[in-house]
Amino acid sequence: MFRPSTFLSNCTTGLRLTITVATMAVVAAVALPIYNDQAKRSNRAQARAALLNAAQWMERTAMARGHYPVAAAIPHDVLLVEGSLWGSKAP
Numbered sequence: 683m684f685r686p687s688t689f690l691s692n693c694t695t696g697l698r699l700t701i702t703v704a705t706m707a708v709v710a711a712v713a714l715p716i717y718n719d720q721a722k723r724s725n726r727a728q729a730r731a732a733l734l735n736a737a738q739w740m741e742r743t744a745m746a747r748g749h750y751p752v753a754a755a756i757p758h759d760v761l762l763v764e765g766s767l768w769g770s771k772a773p
Contacts, residue, residue, distance in 0.1 A: 732763040 739760045744750045 728763050732761065736760050 736756065739756070740750060743755075
């Protein structure tokens with residue numbers, strides 16, 4: 683038997699679900715690019731810090747030895763970048 687109240691409550695539930703899914707899609711479409719930009723900025727800052735660390739090590743070594751070291755002489759831990767993207771453990 684057809685019950686109008688049951689049919690309307692099912693339609694209302696489906697409509698609420700559709701509105702919720704659409705709202706979440708809009709939020710994701712706005713938030714994802716913002717998150718990606720922030721992650722890029724963070725990675726750049728970490729890489730910049732690692733390069734400054736390597737440059738300072740080279741300057742200290744040059745002052746101690748009287749000449750700059752060759753690239754192969756740079757210890758691996760000097761070139762490490764903090765963060766999970768590049769890893770932070772020496773091999």
